[in-house]
Amino acid sequence: MTIQRAHDDILKLILAAEGGTEQIDAAIRAVGAERTAAILADELVNRADLHEIPGPGTAGVDIQLALAFEGGTVHHVVRVGKSAEHEAGRVDAPHATLESDLAELLRSVLGPWRGVEAQTLRIVWHDLENVERLGGTMHVFPVVRRLVRGTTGRHEDLGELSLRNGSDKWGLHFYTPHYDRHFGPLRDRPLKILELGIGGYGNPASGGGSLRMWKRYFPRSVVYGVDVFDKAPLREQRIHTVEGDLSSAEFLESLGRDLGPFDIVIDDASHGNADLIAAFKALFPYVRPGGLYAAEDLQTSYWPGYGGSSKELNSPATSMGFLKALLDGLNHEERELPEGTTASETDLTLTGAHFYPSLAIFEKGVNAEGASASWIPRQQMSYEEMSAVDWGEGLTADKD
Ligand SMILES: C[S@@+](CC[C@H](N)C(=O)[O-])C[C@H]1O[C@@H](n2cnc3c(N)ncnc32)[C@H](O)[C@@H]1O
Structure with missing residues (x-):
């Protein structure tokens, strides 16, 4: 590539x-x-x-x-x-x-x-x-x-930008208020954004609504879009398109290696469960600390036609089963990990997870708070035992 x-x-x-x-x-x-x-x-x-x-x-x-x-x-x-x-x-x-x-x-x-x-x-x-x-x-x-x-610091509404640019992120789906909550604080920064799935399928000149929306929402960003079809006619200043099949492990790996790291990655491509999981595994490592990874259309996690299941809700082969399991990684420091295992790279770098209808947004950073020292009893203490502990002056002062 x-x-x-x-x-x-x-x-x-x-x-x-x-x-x-x-x-x-x-x-x-x-x-x-x-x-x-x-x-x-x-x-x-x-x-x-x-x-x-x-x-x-x-x-x-x-x-x-x-x-x-x-x-x-x-x-x-x-x-x-x-x-x-x-x-x-x-x-x-x-x-x-x-x-x-x-x-x-x-x-x-x-x-x-x-x-x-x-x-x-x-x-x-x-x-x-x-x-x-x-x-x-x-x-x-x-x-x-x-x-x-255009020379003034005017912030445009994301839902409005979605409608005007022809993305379904508001209207068909209702993702934009959630995106605004998480992306809003980053708006002013020089960002590199990657969206999987440009839209318009086989018609080269059709689609690109969300790429144009992100370009406007983040006026200092460069936006990369990936699609299995050639979308070169949709290129603009600050919008670049890449052609490739995201179900290919080699292509996914090359994306991170050749274009990463990214500040924001959004997966809005095939919505197949296996593809979504493979994309997260391949690209979350290429999200910068402080960055975000969003996975859309999680409804397919429950649809067998996409490799999902409404019965085996925790199956790691389904999108939601896989993503939900990441939540335990958030608490890797508190958990007793199985003998001979250590926290994964994802556990060490996932710092937040937010779930909305059909959408999940993950925060990247350094997950090493070190809050629960080994000497802290893992058994719940009685009020008498707690009261007898010398908590130190600072903590006593805080309690007052
Ligand atoms: C829902 S549309 C994207 C819509 C767009 N993000 C928006 O909000 O305006 C999904 C796109 O993913 C592309 N796609 C589907 N499977 C893919 C694959 N395996 N690799 C790359 N792109 C794929 C399709 O060609 C289609 O254009």
Whole structure:
């Protein structure tokens, strides 16, 4: 399998965007000012949802970007007609010009949200007095406003993003509130996300709803999607697709090795019980400490047609049987492990497990709290015995 190391330029910019001025300038120099402008324009166009604006009228709208960097100006143009495109260069008669310092725009678009907004951003309207020209292009105002909105720290609702991007994670399933609870605190971070199952099955141009949703929800992330079908037409800036069969152990292993580690992994692929278990075993080790692993559509754990069972609820061959057994691993330090065995790597790194209807989310970290020392009696003591123990001053003070 050849997996391209994609998005190197944008990763450089995302990481630099939370640094100081020198770091940002160095990243722009490394990536190139024109390429940086193209990357930022692409983000702004994506966040603006320009296709939602009624129109366009008889004529398209051209918005000039004029971005200052190291004494020069980089020009890039956004053209909104039946679709929205952008390209390097100048147009003779733009409807409006957005002027900004390039480094500042980078910080406001790809830096941590709630960071500094683009203070030097200035909108220059052209031809406002030319009613004839303006008549066919009144939507120049919403176009500009929506482009500018992409530079602000606006948090979009995940359920809404799911609906708008065509994912079934809200509406058919109701996963998004749970995801929001667990993923919300990570939104602002530069993340690498892997989703198994892109959607749309054999139609190469169909699916990708959740990849687009994650891209928008995590504005500083790079999202990788995997599918047994070729989904290359769905690639975008910050979205990369990989073709491969997740029921192949070699392919699963190569995913972690070649693309990992990941901050978040989401399994929404075949929903076969054996596939779900194999994916967890192969990919949980490649989740970074502090990261999360989500397994969807756990209803198939009860469906024989997917290798599940409604009778043998604790069978390790079913998704839920396998996942439930991980809960005892959470308490590996407290359990008496069978003679000659030690805690598994999963036990040592699983720090939380959350179950919802048809969805489970696992937290990765270091599970070594050392709370139950061996001298702590494993037999429940009476109140008299407990009262006779010298708990030490600090603990006594706490009890008061
Ligand atoms: C439910 S759809 C994914 C939907 C998408 N994640 C979303 O929320 O918009 C499942 C996808 O998994 C893919 N798939 C099924 N079995 C697979 C396998 N063995 N390996 C890789 N992909 C598989 C299918 O082709 C399909 O596109």
